[in-house]
Amino acid sequence: MMKLFRMLKPYRIPIIFILGLVLLQSLAELYLPTLMADIVNFGIVKGDVPYIWQIGGWMLVIAIAGTACSVIASYLSSRTAGGFAKQLRSRVFRHVENFSLQEFDKLGTASLITRTTNDITQVQNVLTMMLRMMIMAPMMCIGGIFMAVSQDAKLSTIFLVVLPVLAGAIALIGAKGLPLFKQIQKKLDRLNLVLREQLTGIRVVRSFNRGEHERVRFNGANTDLRDASIKVNVLMATLMPVMMLVMNFSMIAILYFGGQRIDSGNMDIGSLIAFIQYAMQIMFSLIMVSIIFVMIPRASASAERINEVLDMQPDLSDPEQPRSMKSLQGTIEFDNVTFRYPGAENAALSGISFTARPGETTAIIGGTGSGKSTLLSLIPRFYDVTEGSVRVNGTDVRELSQEDLRAKIGFVPQKAVLFTGTIAENIRHGKDDATMEEVIHAARTAQAENFISEMKDGYDSLIAQGGNNVSGGQKQRLSIARALVRRPEVYIFDDSFSALDFKTDAKLRAALKSETTEAAVLIVAQRVSTVMDADRILVMDEGRIVGSGTHKELLANNEVYREIVSSQLTEEEIA
Ligand SMILES: Nc1ncnc2c1ncn2[C@@H]1O[C@H](COP(=O)(O)OP(=O)(O)O)[C@@H](O)[C@H]1O
Ligand SMILES: [Mg+2]
Incomplete structure (x- = not known):
């Protein structure tokens, strides 16, 4: 995946902006509980109302600034990831265009389509998340621990028990999830293949009454995909409550031991309130990490599939110094x-x-x-x-x-292929800059003129997807006209x-x-x-x-x- 992210170079500046904004946002969030502790300890406990107003005002300003950073960072990261995905899609498309027929035979059309659409979307999603969480999660975790320790070092020993448990859960998700996510993408490929065959071959399916057979085939692929997704969700569904449980227990522990320390006069009430907030921030940062851990394996499975396409060198390549042909x-x-x-x-x-x-x-x-x-x-x-x-x-x-x-070369394939667009456009596929005279001349030679002029819009008549609104013979004649117009x-x-x-x-x-x-x-x-x-x-x-x-x-x-x-x-x- 890192290989793909190298393509982020043109987005350097927005990315630096995003990281900076996220940094500011996390600093703001880390500062708020400390201010809160001050209000309680020095304002409320001592009854100093002007102090409460002053610090409270500060808190408001910082909270608003933090939110503003967050909103702008979200916007920028979505834009960056969107732009990145667009660039990646066109790069894959351009690369695939150069494939010889052997590569198409090898990868399969359905898989190429899933790779260009779904797989790239996966990478895009993880990029959006990462841009925000990559800084946020470690900042909140380390900063949170630091701030918590500064509020009360003794009470912080609780984290020594809690954090390893949570980290273990996250590691488990990473290890178990990756193979499952790879499976899911494969199954999605299969589903697309079945769907494509069925939809493009719908006439044959109908006429041979293969509807039932195709339904069974589709259901098979569909069920397969569902089962793989369920497996992943079971994994998540067991781990998430475990993590919540650990979190809630640690809250109880903090309240219990913190209460004791307040009783014995070793801790202020305000500090306990702040401590609890820091504990929350630390654990939520770990949840963020676990979400990243869920998304990264999935996206890196996708990234691998995209790289497989990008790394595939066409078997046929142009010679270093192509010769020009003139004679003969x-x-x-x-x-x-x-x-x-x-x-x-x-x-x-x-x-x-x-x-x-x-x-x-x-x-x-x-x-x-x-x-x-x-x-x-x-x-x-x-x-x-x-x-x-x-x-x-x-x-x-x-x-x-x-x-x-x-x-x-003017090549007319055994199976005539037309594209969506008008008749004239289809003929011009042979020669982009063909004049109308040339188009008409080619159509006349191909014996297509009669049926074209009988159509309502003549050369501007629209060809449906796959040329389904003209007959087999008409399709053949149009694809002959397309070859003739280039005068090869x-x-x-x-x-x-x-x-x-x-x-x-x-x-x-x-x-x-x-x-x-x-x-x-x-x-x-x-x-x-x-x-x-x-x-x-x-x-x-x-x-x-x-x-x-x-x-x-x-x-x-x-x-x-x-x-x-x-x-x-x-x-x-x-x-
Ligand atoms: N893409 C392909 N991969 C492997 N074998 C192929 C492929 N296309 C055609 N063949 C095989 O090559 C042989 C010749 O096929 P083809 O040239 O299409 O015959 P024709 O056009 O005379 O009907 C057939 O035995 C066919 O099975
Ligand atoms: Mg043939």
Whole structure:
């Protein structure tokens, strides 16, 4: 947690202010009982009314000043902790943005969300508390003991018995609490995961009548979280009354022994009153410490989880001196590429070699799981190859900065993803400064213009979360338009025409042809009709290229391709 608190540097000045104010506040509170003792001893007992007024006035002034310090310190500490949390959240967010897909696979999206929200809030809360109590608690404890001793040293021996007992209780909370708090954060992760899956998959849950199953799963995670929380609360619930009991017994002891000392003339009444107040302050400071002890383990469990994210170095990093690519615009070369997913036993791709040249369309066809999407994901360098190399425009992708590389690529993923916002905004995700003409042109090429103009607000129509208010085919066309608007040198379509009808599919590819005369186009498809007129077709099977050539060539001499074709087309379509 200290590591995170190093990020508090910019808040040095308010923090010094807060600590100073809290110091003043504790001094004021420590001084009041002594004044009280004076009023009783010298004012009330001797009947000196002006003295009572004078000291009483002082007490009022000091009390008001102490309260003012406390209010300002509270305000400043909330502000500081709030600002710190905001800064931390954006730092985590920025760091996570740089993760490669491997890190996302490792940590999980749900956990990343809990870490950015809940965990940071925990740290923020403890910071607010600490800023105030870090000074307050030791001041009140040590100062209180000091003042109590100065009122009556003999009576103070009571603390020798009481304080170790309280300290032991606090240590116990610290030792037992920490593992429990770690558990709680894990369970919260799990709950978020279940909830997320369920809410994003609500259509599937409904249609398969999995509501009951999901309810059971949610209840399981929910109960788990409750049980862990109960354990913590049981710990607190047993320790708190014990501490109160110790405190009340010590009060009785103080009154009993103090009374005896007053009887024997060794102590003034006023001093006993002040002594009792100091005893209260000391014990409340210990309760403060115990609260800190409860919060710190919880927050440090959270801090650890945040640090885990911040310390995770993306597997893929930019080279020290990224090369610039100029030559060979619009080419993709795979040179004997083998790729294994981290932790996977078998290679997802092996011995892949091919070249896609500018103005050519290279199509990839093959059964599901044959490695088509995997092959495409190596081009924008979502993953690094295990062996061999992938070159874009003649340069190995590992020698380029990721930003430069991806700026050249128009990627249409297998699963179309849209963001909340208008249609125009979604298309502009491809190119922030695209003019309206460019947006419309891209939409027209993507065959999206018709349905967009039929919508009430045209390009300003709002897309709901996850693009749920447009059809699958419309979603695909918008995500194609988003890739087209950047006019990239490399086009990648991962099964992006699957939700289009044959006619739209053909029209789109024809329109695309004139756009891509100087770019490499890679199309993955399941439908033979989509790939038939490509310049080259690669046939994939179990991570290997088992055939390469035009439709005619492959029909003549490739068994796998023939099988795919005959399962889809009628005799006359083939010929
Ligand atoms: N993120 C991943 N981690 C581990 N294995 C994966 C991952 N994605 C895909 N695979 C595996 O790689 C193989 C190829 O998958 P994929 O490229 O998606 O096939 P296709 O797109 O041809 O249907 C499959 O066997 C799949 O199980
Ligand atoms: Mg795929």
